[in-house]
Amino acid sequence: xxxxxxxxxxxxIFLPGCAAPPTNNAPPPPDxxxxxxxxxxDPDAIPKPAIAPPAKPVPSAAKAGLPAAARPPVPxxxxxxxxISLSRWAAQHKIGVPHLLTDLPVATYALGSSSGVLVLGxxxxxxxxxxxxxxxxFEPQLVDGEIFLHELDLQKNLEPLLCDPPLxxxxxxxxxxDPGHGGSNTGTRSVVDGRFEKExxxxxxxxxxxxLAANGWEVHLTRTSDADVSLAERVxxxxxxxxxxxxxxxxxxxxxxTRQAGLETYxxxxxxMPSTLTRGYEDNWSEDLPDNAFDExxxxxxxxxxxxxxxxxxxxxxxxxxxxxxxxxxxxxRPAILIExxxxxxxxxxxxxxxxxYRQKLAESLAGAxx
Numbered sequence: 001x002x003x004x005x006x007x008x009x010x011x012x013i014f015l016p017g018c019a020a021p022p023t024n025n026a027p028p029p030p031d032x033x034x035x036x037x038x039x040x041x042d043p044d045a046i047p048k049p050a051i052a053p054p055a056k057p058v059p060s061a062a063k064a065g066l067p068a069a070a071r072p073p074v075p076x077x078x079x080x081x082x083x084i085s086l087s088r089w090a091a092q093h094k095i096g097v098p099h100l101l102t103d104l105p106v107a108t109y110a111l112g113s114s115s116g117v118l119v120l121g122x123x124x125x126x127x128x129x130x131x132x133x134x135x136x137x138f139e140p141q142l143v144d145g146e147i148f149l150h151e152l153d154l155q156k157n158l159e160p161l162l163c164d165p166p167l168x169x170x171x172x173x174x175x176x177x178d179p180g181h182g183g184s185n186t187g188t189r190s191v192v193d194g195r196f197e198k199e200x201x202x203x204x205x206x207x208x209x210x211x212l213a214a215n216g217w218e219v220h221l222t223r224t225s226d227a228d229v230s231l232a233e234r235v236x237x238x239x240x241x242x243x244x245x246x247x248x249x250x251x252x253x254x255x256x257x258t259r260q261a262g263l264e265t266y267x268x269x270x271x272x273m274p275s276t277l278t279r280g281y282e283d284n285w286s287e288d289l290p291d292n293a294f295d296e297x298x299x300x301x302x303x304x305x306x307x308x309x310x311x312x313x314x315x316x317x318x319x320x321x322x323x324x325x326x327x328x329x330x331x332x333x334r335p336a337i338l339i340e341x342x343x344x345x346x347x348x349x350x351x352x353x354x355x356x357x358y359r360q361k362l363a364e365s366l367a368g369a370x371x
Contacts, residue, residue, distance in 0.1 A: 083149065090111060099111075107142060116130040127157075132320065152272050167304060169370060171244070172218070174242065178234050179223055180250040181197055185228060201250060202225075204362055207360055238333075246335070247339065251344050254345045256345070261343050261346045261348065261349045262318035262343070265306040265309075265321070267295075267321075268329045272286065273322070275322050275323045305366060309366060309369075312364060313362060
């Protein structure tokens with residue numbers, strides 16, 4: 001992808017603003033730390049939906065190169081979806097038209113509004129928002145020189161970023177911070193000296209709490225000691241407090257001998273869309289979970305926090321991602337995200353994470369994002 005400076009230069013020619021378009025059984029097992037890295041899903045592994053014809057006549061799917069119905073997703077199968085002209089959608093929303101940035105290695109376009117710039121590639125799930133890595137649910141398609149996007153990507157990705165008002169940080173200003181793991185649930189281990197993830201997440205949470213309180217938040221931690229707290233109890237605490245926001249703190253592992261590094265931020269996958277990551281769990285596209293009521297706010301919160309953490313730490317950007325299997329996100333009734341603050345399996349990054357100064361940077365950066 002392109003350097004942020006080039007993206008922002010492109011943004012200068014876009015029309016500002018955005019307008020509304022015409023009216024037209026049990027949860028999965030808890031996230032187990034120490035498993036293989038939360039890696040991007042292979043785009044070839046994601047089944048393609050059947051494509052309904054766009055409003056304007058276009059060539060047949062075979063002639064135009066649009067993906068035909070492939071192997072079905074996890075039952076129940078996703079319904080036939082509509083693919084929409086990106087230029088027409090942009091015109092309806094009164095934002096700038098897509099601009100071609102390059103033809104190589106794939107045709108790459110930028111689309112911007114007063115909120116920022118989205119860059120996407122034809123046939124690629126990878127995209128960036130103001131220079132931060134995100135992933136689309138379905139690969140954009142090019143038909144007779146015109147870009148078509150899946151309607152869910154327009155609703156759940158583009159509208160929150162290009163059209164919706166900025167995230168509001170709640171009226172009660174009550175936030176639950178969830179230091180991951182605890183007690184016998186140790187999390188992953190540092191390759192430097194074998195210390196457990198649970199120690200570092202708790203310290204991060206304790207450093208973060210007074211900083212958020214100074215910014216006017218009423219802060220509650222799901223644990224304040226090395227105690228076992230179930231995933232259900234963590235969600236129930238947020239419900240009992242009528243919290244405005246929930247943020248779960250973790251550190252990552254890529255397994256023995258790996259060198260992955262960087263920050264990842266997760267929010268729940270919208271209903272009807274494949275997850276960025278499944279980690280071997282069932283990914284039922286049609287599953288509509290309580291936290292899906294906050295899809296737009298989840299994405300805005302994830303990007304806001306992720307960007308602040310990258311700036312504050314200088315860490316590698318591994319993207320804002322979506323998943324369904326993360327237990328503390330599934331049952332939430334508020335904007336909720338999970339942060340992986342770095343890789344304890346990477347010797348260089350593990351030494352940083354073990355440094356109190358680095359954990360203070362993580363806390364200060366996160367608090368700054370929520371002012």
